Amino acid sequence: MAINPQDQLRRGFGALLWAGALGLALVIGEAGRSDARAAPDSFAGLAEQVSPAVVNITTSTTVAAPLGPDGPQLPPGSPFEEFFRDFMNPDGPGGQRRAPQHSNALGSGFIISEDGYIVTNNHVIDGADEIEIEMFSGRRLDAELVGRDEQTDIALLKVKSDEPLPFVPFGDSDQMRVGDWVMAMGNPLGQGFSVSAGIVSARNRALSGTYDDFLQTDAAINRGNSGGPLFNMDGQVIGVNTAILSPNGGSIGIGFSMASNVVSKVTTQLRDFGETRRxxxxxxxxxxxxxxxxxxxxxxxxxxxxxxxxxxxxxxxxxxxxxxxxxxxxxxxxxxxxxxxxxxxxxxxxxxxxxxxxxxxxxxxxxxxxxxxxxxATATPAAAQAPAEPQSLDVLGMTLIPLDADAADQMGLPADATGLVIRDIDDGSTAYEKGLRAGDVIAEAGQQKVARLSDLQARIDEAKQAGRKSLLLLVRREGEPRFVALSVEEE
Missing domain, CATH: 2.30.42.10 (PDZ domain)
Structure with missing residues (x-):
């Protein structure tokens, strides 16, 4: 069964690979003990202990046939004209419409309760019409989606079973230290249940999400491992394998696993409410x-x-x-x-x-x-470009003009909004290096509002008299505020 490749985020020499419907994974581990632990003679006992709760995940997605003749345009009389008419036409040979196609993908997961709740990555099941899990024993069960969280790339599934299912508990990922042993399990490249081991290479990694807290590991992770568990030496899940850094799609020993202390909170909310409540x-x-x-x-x-x-x-x-x-x-x-x-x-x-x-x-x-x-869910208005004003001030490497009611309206700001608009900026100035650009609005200086050009000059003079090296500015760009400290020693 083919594995579908997913997006790659280019990072330096390689690519950060995320598993979509297939399972690109990483692993990281956490140990539940604070004392040093020698390298184990074997991981066999641990593998036997936890493998009954690890599952392979297969998803099926229906892909509709094309709605129109979007194939290549060929000149009349071309020898390929008849071929493309018959086989690229949405109605197929003889005018018979082609049936929808099915796309399959693979991933991994693990059971967290005897009544059949299963954790995996959201990208493993995203868009799936059907989800099936296969247990280590070979038993297959249909799964239903309970809830998912795109922010942490976590999904919760549920299967029905007449008998209690084997499961694994979450451990405390905060107790894991760099250098602790960990073990990953999953379904790499569709080869079935597989085990790899390594250590925690780094902690508290952030990739691209707001709530990222990844463990980095050198345990071998490949496509298809996504959603699988990363275990500490006590058989507790301390991470969910999610991504790898790789120049070629294979493991080079840089994998990332979402920390269990993040995952456990998300899965609890998905189980209780079907959604997150942050x-x-x-x-x-x-x-x-x-x-x-x-x-x-x-x-x-x-x-x-x-x-x-x-x-x-x-x-x-x-x-x-x-x-x-x-x-x-x-x-x-x-x-x-x-x-x-x-x-x-x-x-x-x-x-x-x-x-x-x-x-x-x-x-x-x-x-x-x-x-x-x-x-x-509340939308915020976007801002527009500020127009030029005749009155201006050249200061701190910027040419500034007052913000009037007309300009505020064009920028999506309240009519009574005050501030100074950057009309021009020297690309060799500290202000430019700090990210300020023409069209930005300086709303405050020294934590006081500035409505006139003289207000800003007064704040600069006060900072110098107080012996301060820099002045704090509140700058707005398209409605988004941020503070920037500029040196007043240039003046």
Whole structure:
């Protein structure tokens, strides 16, 4: 049975391969112990213990026949004209319409409960009309989709059985250390049940998703392994094999497995609700860079800097643009990625304490979380280009003009929006290096609104008088805000 190749994300010399309906996989492991463990003499005992709960997954997808004659155009009298008329025409030879075709794909998965819940990758079953699982014993069962999460590429299936099924438990992926032994199982290249072993090569890898937390492993993973389990030496699942980095589609010892502490939360929600229900704080944030920390007089470049507070839970609790979130629900926040994951893992409707740094002092806010999926369903207007204004100011490598009501309307901003529009920018300036471009709007400087050109100049003068090397600007581009720290020493 053929395996269908999927998208490849080019990374340097090779490609990050994701399994679609076939099963491209990676593996990573976690150990449940903190003490050092010697290399095992054999993985045979572990393989025998967990193999009854690992399954091969076969999907079938119906592909409709073409709706029109989209084949090659041939000149009249061509010797191939009759051939293409008969075999490329949607009605087929003799005018008889061709039947829909079926596409099959392979992947892997594992049973997590005796009543038949099965975990795999979403891309393994995406678009499938029929899903069948094959157990190590050779038993085959039809599976139904319970729910799926594209954000983490996880899907939950369910099979019916008259007798309890063997299953494997989740382990604690946070306990895994670089160098710990792990074992992967799956259906590589459609060859059936296969085992590979290696170590955890790295932790906390991020590939392309908002909630990524991958374990990297050198255990051999190939196409068809996607959705299969990565085990620690206690037979617990500490990762779901998802992707590999490869120049040729085969294993070169760089595989990625979604950490079990992410997967277990997702599967619980899919089982209970058929969908995910992630917490939502209601802020737009960015990382605190060293120059931003210096401009804000912060002791360290840590936390999540709030760039905007739209209507939502955070705004209701008093959160402000320019706040730096340093703690969420009693846990320190290192950066934006960490905060996003902490918020998403928290129950919708729960009230949590959020500590922020505001104007060199600490504030604690009590925020009742909303639901992210509902918030993301709300569309945001796009912005347009800003027109030129006669009055301008050349400063910090930029030519600026005031934002008036007409310009705000064209940019999709409220009529009373204020700020300065970048009409031109020197491509050799620090502002350009920091990503500012013509058409961006500077809304704040030094955490104060700027409506006139003199406002910005005043903020620059104040920063110099205070001995600060940089000035923090709040910049909006197509409605999206971010903070940028620019050096005032160029002036």
């Amino acid at each position: 917490g939502w704080l209601g802020v737009r944030i960015q990382d605190v860079t060293p120059d931003v920390a210096e401009a804000m007089s912060l002791s360290a470049a840590e936390g999540a800097l709030v760039t905007e507070v739209p209507d939502g839970p955070a705004k209701d609790a008093g959160m402000q643009s320019g706040d730096v979130i340093t703690s969420f629900d009693g846990q320190a926040v290192k950066d934006t990625r960490e905060l996003v994951r902490k918020v998403a893992d928290t129950e919708v409707g729960r009230a949590v304490r959020v500590v922020v740094q505001r104007a060199n002092r600490s504030e604690t806010l009590l925020i009742t979380l909303g639901r992210r999926e509902e918030a993301e």
